[in-house]
Amino acid sequence: MAIESNWCRCTSCHAGYGWKDKTFDFSSEENVDCLVCHDTTGTYEKVLTGCGHPAYESTISEGKTYDPVDLGNIARNVGKTSRATCGACHFFGGGAAGVKHGDLDTSLLAPSKDLDVHMDMQGLNYSCTSCHVTFSHYITGRHYSEPAPKNRRMALPKDDGNRLSCESCHGPSPHRSDDKLNHHTDIVACQSCHIPAFARVNPTVMSWDWSVAGRFDEKGRPFKKKEPPDIGPNYLTRKGELVWAKNVTPTYRWYNGSFHFMRMGERIGDERPVVLSGPNGGPGEPDSRIHPFKIHQGVQPYDPVTMTIGIPKIFGPKGSGAYWSDFNWKASLAAGMMSAGVTFSGEVDFIKTETYWSINHMIPPKEKAVGCASCHARDGLMAEIAGVYIPGRDRSRTLDTAGWTFVALSAGAVSVHGLLRILSRGREKGE
Amino acid sequence: MAEKILLYTRFERFWHCTQAILIVLLGITGFEIHGSFHFIGFERAVHLHDDAAWILAGLVVFAIFWHFTTGEWRQYLPARDMIRETVRFYLVGIFRGEPHPFPKSRARKLNPLQRFTYLFLKLILFPLQFVTGFLYLFSNDWPNLGITADLESVALLHTAGAFAFIVFFVVHVYLTTTGKTPLAHIKAILTGWEEADRPPA
Numbered sequence A: 001m002a003i004e005s006n007w008c009r010c011t012s013c014h015a016g017y018g019w020k021d022k023t024f025d026f027s028s029e030e031n032v033d034c035l036v037c038h039d040t041t042g043t044y045e046k047v048l049t050g051c052g053h054p055a056y057e058s059t060i061s062e063g064k065t066y067d068p069v070d071l072g073n074i075a076r077n078v079g080k081t082s083r084a085t086c087g088a089c090h091f092f093g094g095g096a097a098g099v100k101h102g103d104l105d106t107s108l109l110a111p112s113k114d115l116d117v118h119m120d121m122q123g124l125n126y127s128c129t130s131c132h133v134t135f136s137h138y139i140t141g142r143h144y145s146e147p148a149p150k151n152r153r154m155a156l157p158k159d160d161g162n163r164l165s166c167e168s169c170h171g172p173s174p175h176r177s178d179d180k181l182n183h184h185t186d187i188v189a190c191q192s193c194h195i196p197a198f199a200r201v202n203p204t205v206m207s208w209d210w211s212v213a214g215r216f217d218e219k220g221r222p223f224k225k226k227e228p229p230d231i232g233p234n235y236l237t238r239k240g241e242l243v244w245a246k247n248v249t250p251t252y253r254w255y256n257g258s259f260h261f262m263r264m265g266e267r268i269g270d271e272r273p274v275v276l277s278g279p280n281g282g283p284g285e286p287d288s289r290i291h292p293f294k295i296h297q298g299v300q301p302y303d304p305v306t307m308t309i310g311i312p313k314i315f316g317p318k319g320s321g322a323y324w325s326d327f328n329w330k331a332s333l334a335a336g337m338m339s340a341g342v343t344f345s346g347e348v349d350f351i352k353t354e355t356y357w358s359i360n361h362m363i364p365p366k367e368k369a370v371g372c373a374s375c376h377a378r379d380g381l382m383a384e385i386a387g388v389y390i391p392g393r394d395r396s397r398t399l400d401t402a403g404w405t406f407v408a409l410s411a412g413a414v415s416v417h418g419l420l421r422i423l424s425r426g427r428e429k430g431e
Numbered sequence B: 001m002a003e004k005i006l007l008y009t010r011f012e013r014f015w016h017c018t019q020a021i022l023i024v025l026l027g028i029t030g031f032e033i034h035g036s037f038h039f040i041g042f043e044r045a046v047h048l049h050d051d052a053a054w055i056l057a058g059l060v061v062f063a064i065f066w067h068f069t070t071g072e073w074r075q076y077l078p079a080r081d082m083i084r085e086t087v088r089f090y091l092v093g094i095f096r097g098e099p100h101p102f103p104k105s106r107a108r109k110l111n112p113l114q115r116f117t118y119l120f121l122k123l124i125l126f127p128l129q130f131v132t133g134f135l136y137l138f139s140n141d142w143p144n145l146g147i148t149a150d151l152e153s154v155a156l157l158h159t160a161g162a163f164a165f166i167v168f169f170v171v172h173v174y175l176t177t178t179g180k181t182p183l184a185h186i187k188a189i190l191t192g193w194e195e196a197d198r199p200p201a
């Protein structure tokens, strides 16, 4: 959904103290929350709706009690970032464990080798910044539409320690046993073969239907359903219906490292489902390779008159239009879109959307890599990839029909010839 | 009484036998790669196909060398005479128990139809399959080699060639049964010796 109008909740990750509205000064040092990343005690926790603040005294928010954090103790223990400090935000994107990414969740706090060969507790034990090397607080990675630095070769001193891409440590031809695999790396991203499935330990949300939110139980109270219980809630009055899945096979798309986003107030095109954010790239483009994604399916409110995606107000007191208090989409969109400065006609309907998440983590040992036949098959993993010839998937039906017809005709002809020979020999003998 | 002649030398027998096995292997693994059936799995098919292709390439280099040093390549020069008779034999004579019109000998061991077919094989089909096959094999290096082609066209030509090989194989194997006895030709290519239908001309 949208960050506008929901500031106090979203900014608990989108860092900073006191980020209440658009007047927040990003450039002020005091406002950059250092402890989220530099706490090593594991006790620094923010109140979910606390506008980016932790609990200074015992606080209750969304039914959870937050004990006051001991800032003195934490301050004495600041240190290097860890999977836990980065994960404090990235494992909970979307407001709960595993909602967004599917390849970044709490299972990576202490992963086994089977889950992730690099972050394996007993092995390499990489932290996030082993790959996302950070210089002067520039964490390497893709930033919205700006691709991550890509160098498809070993990282050299002149790369300034930049080694986010797999190739920077492994080189573009890491396979010794089978050169055929190395032939793929210019077109198929390493992740495509090395992440056969994501959300292998904890489930992730695959779809979210807001249109059915706002139902109440017999007593008129909001309710939650959790079936089966080990998976996240699949119905909540506030959120609608969520579908969770584990061990999900990714969807493959061409990807040049950058994304396109639907901007606030942008008119919805003809494409259905509406892609809110998706990968750029295509066959034949030099920087494009086939990459794995999680596609998050959504059903969300939109304005059918102005043809724009709705910007609801979610959090807030009763009467403010906040959906979680008033449960009225029209009021929620009116408040949310006013705050964002986007025209709202007053009409609300629901539309299917897709959000892409690129999959880069949870690399299992090499034995678990995707096998050849998973892609080299008529309806394999590459079924939706256009623009390349893939043996075993592609063929010319005309050529195959013609070829097999010729084979059948020649087999038929020699059979008839042979039969005639046998018959004629019988006749000679009979004469 | 028919006399026995030595038709195929030891090298020819070795060459033909190995080549036959390799082509059958290439056909089976090739169509597995193509997705026509699932037999040994895509991965093993690819590796066997590539290994067989390299061995075949080595063999063919030897065979070409042998043909030129021995002068045997002349065996494949198109014949001008006996074409009509040979065709007539396979269409009519064979059913009447007539003997083959073409006297086989060490010096002229291929009948005119064989000459024509094998020449086609050696000048068109093998080169087609080798060129497309090796282009396919090195498709990853095209940019370095300065080759601009598209894999799809190469693959389709290679597949078309593969079909031609199968058609050849079916007819070829059948025709081996048309000797004096159904197994006479097979015996000849395995042992070298064949009972001649007629004394050498």
Ligand code: HEM
Pocket (backbone or CB within 6 Å): A391, A392, A394, A395, B023, B026, B027, B028, B029, B030, B031, B033, B034, B035, B045, B046, B047, B049, B050, B053, B054, B056, B129, B130, B132, B133, B134, B136, B137, B138, B155, B156, B158, B159, B161, B162, B163, B165, B166
């Ligand atoms: C003579 C040398 C040959 C070479 C160098 C060669 C090479 C190749 C290569 C590189 C491939 C792509 C898969 C792979 O990497 O293994 C391939 C596919 C294939 N080959 Fe060959 N091959 C040769 C001969 C043959 C022969 C004699 C046949 C058939 C009797 C054959 C039938 C096929 C078929 C049907 C495919 C699948 C084509 C597709 O669906 O794209 N090949 N070959």
